[in-house]
Amino acid sequence: MPDSPLIAHTDSPVANSAHHGDDAHPSYLRHHFESVEQQADTTNFAMWLFLLTEVMFFGGLFTAYLIYRNWYYPAFVAASHQLSIPLGGLNTLLLITSSFTMAMGVWCAETRRKSGLVLCLCLTFILGLGFLGIKTIEYSEKFEKHHVPSYHYSLNSFLNPDSDPAAKAAGDKPLPLDVARHTEVYFSLYFAMTGMHALHMIIGIAILGFMIFRARAGAYTSGHVTFVENFGLYWHFVDIVWIFLFPLLYLISRH
């Protein structure tokens, strides 16, 4: 058994020919596949199955958000006014652009442009970090205003909206205490959803760092692009989650 399933050097840039017998095939073709195409289709299919489990996972959070938004509608409207549309919009631009640079990275790998691939991966890496940086600014503002669900949670912005610039700008009316308390549910869901999204970003950025290192060695530009392609699918999926988070959390209660 010359190849173990977990073999680490399957896409080695150096050895691209058969290394045993006269059974000539690229070194990255594993033995349980008939052809490179079959292997690529199979891994692509498996990646999609994984992404569908991720869809279901985030779907639970989105469903919880929709139900609570219907139950505690006035509190959710007031609480959503605490988010910054310019920051959220800027993050949307960063993430969409990073999806574009990632797609271009896949194209560079497919057309064997090594320096182009490294550049695209680096841009994606930087845009991803930029997204997290802006998210940090948003989170720290929530901590300063005591809008993080906990023992120290403050209802001040909702009981006295005139004392809070964001609430005042949105023209919020003071909420009764029992209604205002439900803003904490909004922020619980806000942190759960954006936090889980940010965790996916952090994992993606870590993998991107690894890929930049490997791409510089020429790993993905010798014909075997599966890893870059499937990582691209993951990155675009994370982008799609944000495409839904942005309107649902920031936008739909503004008018």
Next chain:
Amino acid sequence: MSEPKEHAHHIVSPKVYVVILFALLVGTATTVWASYVDLGIFNPIIALAIACTKATLVVLFFMHVKYATKLTKLTIFCGGFLFITLIGMTLADYITRAWGQW
């Protein structure tokens, strides 16, 4: 004509990616603008419709599903269908619990 077992690896051209990027940016601008207009019940509907359109563009072109195998397309469609069904039935349950008592 039978479907070939294997298909050639389709390379999507950068032009397509640029067009999709532009469409996504326009979609983002539109959804932000639409959120400030008072459309009543249609505000969330329009926001979600734009988000679904953007997501579809990403899936079809950035994620290459337009050029994927029939198996992959069918699987994604089934996953999406199951997702919509689960959310739809859950929401239908909650909405009808106190039917007429609002």
